[in-house]
Amino acid sequence: MSDLVRSTLAGIRTVDDMVRAFSDEERCRRLMESMIWPTGRVCPACGYRRSIALAGRDMGNWRARPGLYQCSNGSCRFQFTVTTRTPLHSTKLPLATWLKALWLTLQSDKGLSSVRLAEALGVSQPTAWRMGHALRLMMARETQLEGTVEIDEFYLGGRPRKQRDTPPVGRGRKGQKRTTKACVLAVVERPRDAEIGTVAGGARASVVVDLSAVETERVLEKEIDVAATHLMSDAWSTFAAVGQSFAAHDTVQHAKREYARGTVHANSVEGFNSRVRRTVAGVFHHISPEHADLYFHEMGFRWSQRVVAGQTTRRSPRGREHVRTLWDRIPPAMQLVAVLRTAVGRQLRRTRNGSISIKSPIAAFCL
Incomplete structure (x- = not known):
């Protein structure tokens, strides 16, 4: 600099x-x-x-x-x-x-x-x-994620407007789509460790045609270094299929109300998904699937521009103690350098x- x-x-x-x-x-x-x-x-x-x-x-x-x-x-x-x-x-x-x-x-x-x-x-x-x-x-960002990486899906968009002579979606009619929302696949890399000053991992999201194994594998091979990644996800059948090609793959059983098992969880990527939804609802109100990936670039970049500030112990309403990581944002002026260095091309x-x-x-x- x-x-x-x-x-x-x-x-x-x-x-x-x-x-x-x-x-x-x-x-x-x-x-x-x-x-x-x-x-x-x-x-x-x-x-x-x-x-x-x-x-x-x-x-x-x-x-x-x-x-x-x-x-x-x-x-x-x-x-x-x-x-x-x-x-x-x-x-x-x-x-x-x-x-x-x-x-x-x-x-x-x-x-x-x-x-x-x-x-x-x-x-x-x-x-x-x-x-x-x-x-x-x-x-x-174009560098592939590695280490411990979490994946999850969410749907982008609100309830469709009711139209005359058009039956609502999701009623089980043969050949009819279950939803008109755009499907998004999100990927979040965990930080290397919890030491103060450690930079947060990267976060990516992409609109996908569907959640088939072929489409999911196409996105993951682009965003993740498969051979150097320990994958974390829920027990969705597609994730179980693509997880076989990774160095390791662990899942949590949401259907059995299991959300964390030691270090095995997908809470980070679910937190990113929640941030995306709040950003869309509170700032942009609506983003089209055509330009959604550009908005995801901004949200993923902002997610990664944080450093570990420490840890604290919280107590849940049921009395369980759990450790939470505290974050500090990198000063916005210093983030300018990271943005402009990848401008050419x-x-x-x-x-x-x-x-x-x-x-x-x-x-x-x-x-």
Whole structure:
């Protein structure tokens, strides 16, 4: 972390601190360059590490703007800025506005709706909606989870509206779907240990077609290192089938009112599922299955930005004692570094109808 990044982010504690830190556009550009390129500029086209600054140079009919660089690779010569081939590609908004939006999003416990973000930044709601998705795309994590990992499923959506001449779902009619809700598979990695300062494990969620063994295995192979994972789940038949390919697999029998057996439980992933439901109901009110994975990127990133603060003993209403882990959140300003380091390579574009299209979800040259 450069001295500029450390000195700037360490002083941000309140909204006033954030406004002062992100008030100068040139400083914001240098700050963003230091976070996206922590080891020096990297060409987003070929990955070459040497480039020249074109700022102020006479380019014929125009003069190069600040922050424009050209790759020194003789076979490339690609011209780029700090936002090229990132979710901020070709943005017309000041970089200060983007940094403010990112800090406000991370500072909130469960995120900000596009309406509230638009009010805070002074932009339109459609612009804030696209900004929010660009920030969520940068929050996606690609490293596979390992160690002790819990899995569970939940359904996204509310009760369908009653429609004339359409029978309600879930009445056992032959060939009829039991629900119109979107099925989501959630995965949570437990922290390595309970020592103070240990970072929380990762959390992922994905909309799936169904809970078949084939579909579940497809998602788990993408998100989890199967050979290095001890899987924890309930006794659902699909989880029992896919669990055979893992290094180890333990289950709890919810049907028999068994929710924990020593260290065998799925309480962490159920807690994440509960947080997702509360976030959707309290902040966004509704998210479509089409864009749900982007919202899950944000929720999973926020889940992982915590460190163990200690443990405490609680007593249940029935008099049973159990140990609970206490967590502290990583300061939102310091989370900016983790978000922007994986920006290059991920590309999001605006469509003609005002929606978004993800051109590339994979980060490149993340150093």
